[in-house]
Amino acid sequence: MSEPPEAAEQVPAPEEEPEQVEPPAEFQAPDEAPVFEVRFQSAARLQMDVWLDGNRLGTTPLRTKLPAGRYFLSASADAIVPVLQPFEVGDGGAQMAVLPARPVTTENYDAVSQDVFRTILHFPDNAHLLLIALYLTFDEEEAERLLARADRALEEDATLEALRARYHLRAGRFREALAASERAIGLEGTHAMAWRVRADILAEMGETDRALSAANHAVVQEPNGWRNLRTRARIHTELGNDRNARLDTERADELYEWLHRLEVRQP
Numbered sequence: 001m002s003e004p005p006e007a008a009e010q011v012p013a014p015e016e017e018p019e020q021v022e023p024p025a026e027f028q029a030p031d032e033a034p035v036f037e038v039r040f041q042s043a044a045r046l047q048m049d050v051w052l053d054g055n056r057l058g059t060t061p062l063r064t065k066l067p068a069g070r071y072f073l074s075a076s077a078d079a080i081v082p083v084l085q086p087f088e089v090g091d092g093g094a095q096m097a098v099l100p101a102r103p104v105t106t107e108n109y110d111a112v113s114q115d116v117f118r119t120i121l122h123f124p125d126n127a128h129l130l131l132i133a134l135y136l137t138f139d140e141e142e143a144e145r146l147l148a149r150a151d152r153a154l155e156e157d158a159t160l161e162a163l164r165a166r167y168h169l170r171a172g173r174f175r176e177a178l179a180a181s182e183r184a185i186g187l188e189g190t191h192a193m194a195w196r197v198r199a200d201i202l203a204e205m206g207e208t209d210r211a212l213s214a215a216n217h218a219v220v221q222e223p224n225g226w227r228n229l230r231t232r233a234r235i236h237t238e239l240g241n242d243r244n245a246r247l248d249t250e251r252a253d254e255l256y257e258w259l260h261r262l263e264v265r266q267p
Contacts, residue, residue, distance in 0.1 A: 018061035026055055027066055035065040037094040040075070044101035044259050045224045047192050048077045049159055052087065054126035056157075059190075060099065074128045075099045078193050079227060081112050082132045084119050103259055104136070112136065127153035134163040143167050158188035165197045169204065177201045192222035196231050203235050211235050226255040 018039050041061040042048045048060045052071040057064055060075075066089045073087035081102040089095070104112055113136050120129045130150040137143050147167065150160050161184035168177035178201050184194035195218035202211035215232035222228055229252035236245035 018063040021058040024055040039063040039096045051128040158184045158191045162194040192218045226252040
């Protein structure tokens with residue numbers, strides 16, 4: 001896999017060593033039963049939420065230990081085609097799952113949405129699928145229904161609060177949106193989307209300096225996130241920072257084009 005182009009505007013990056021996470025209680029093996037290390041990472045070094053059988057493992061890159069068996073893997077990120085597929089942990093030792101990262105586009109949006117809602121019908125108790133549907137929907141009534149279902153199924157989930165913040169932002173409810181973004185960041189301070197949505201909210205409220213600070217946090221947490229860079233470019237433009245706006249726009253375009261060219265290995 002080719003490396004992405006060097007960043008036009010350098011920012012410190014988070015550690016690349018995958019975080020070690022404890023598997024959910026549902027996946028705890030009996031004493032002395034064999035478990036195997038599994039690593040998950042995004043092909044494009046994006047933050048992707050990884051769930052198995054409707055249980056959240058964490059955000060890429062991560063590593064955990066699981067009993068051998070067959071699971072249902074779901075992985076998601078904003079504007080990325082979700083991964084929805086069986087996943088097998090074998091008894092052959094450590095394994096790596098590289099998650100594909102194809103952008104959602106106007107051309108594939110309908111097919112992706114239909115696939116997600118078919119999967120929801122097949123796994124109605126999988127709460128992650130509600131979050132994935134929230135990423136995709138632009139319909140306010142549908143978003144309200146999905147948020148209500150997610151609230152019943154999940155407790156204190158940073159992605160849910162980030163998606164709620166975006167829902168309120170789209171409706172022009174800036175105070176509610178800001179409060180939801182604060183909850184998301186309080187739950188998970190490294191959540192790039194939460195910082196990006198917070199930046200969008202603050203920019204809409206005319207608080208451009210605070211918006212730039214939030215956008216910087218998003219870029220630091222996810223340097224390869226083209227949407228973070230595009231948000232920061234818009235804020236730079238509003239502040240009259242034309243050179244920085246141009247650098248961020250160019251970098252975002254490079255990353256987006258690179259994402260389309262990626263040859264990825266399925267997990």
